[in-house]
Amino acid sequence: MALWHKIETREDAEWTRRYHATDPNEIAFGGRVEVTMQDGTTLVDALAVANAHPLGTAPFGRDDYIRKFRVLADGVVSAREANRFIAVVQELPGLTAGELHRLNVALPAGTLAVGKRGIF
Numbered sequence: 124m125a126l127w128h129k130i131e132t133r134e135d136a137e138w139t140r141r142y143h144a145t146d147p148n149e150i151a152f153g154g155r156v157e158v159t160m161q162d163g164t165t166l167v168d169a170l171a172v173a174n175a176h177p178l179g180t181a182p183f184g185r186d187d188y189i190r191k192f193r194v195l196a197d198g199v200v201s202a203r204e205a206n207r208f209i210a211v212v213q214e215l216p217g218l219t220a221g222e223l224h225r226l227n228v229a230l231p232a233g234t235l236a237v238g239k240r241g242i243f
Contacts, residue, residue: 141171148178196228204229 141151155169175183183191189209196205211218211225218225 152176199234200228200230 135155138151138154141149144150151171153169153171153173155167158166160166172179174181175187192209193205196208200208205228208226208228215226
């Protein structure tokens with residue numbers, strides 16, 4: 124049996140409440156995982172907010188987000204397109220509604236596989 128068939132998901136009311144919270148000091152998109160091994164031992168861990176979240180252990184600043192974008196975009200879009208996108212994002216407060224299309228990232232032809240069924 125595939126591992127993903129052995130996974131059970133249960134809602135925890137407290138996590139749901141925090142997910143929908145409006146107070147920035149309460150809102151959390153984290154979760155808790157509990158893994159039970161064949162011998163019965165259990166591993167448990169939880170993370171309320173990502174480390175990069177403003178309330179996390181290593182909050183991201185603008186330079187961190189730019190670096191993350193560059194890492195994720197590397198090999199997917201050209202450096203020129205990545206630079207263009209970052210420049211537009213830096214102008215975001217001054218963009219008009221008619222300029223929002225500039226926030227789209229142009230991928231090279233053939234980058235996306237059309238008709239692929241997904242990861243399963």
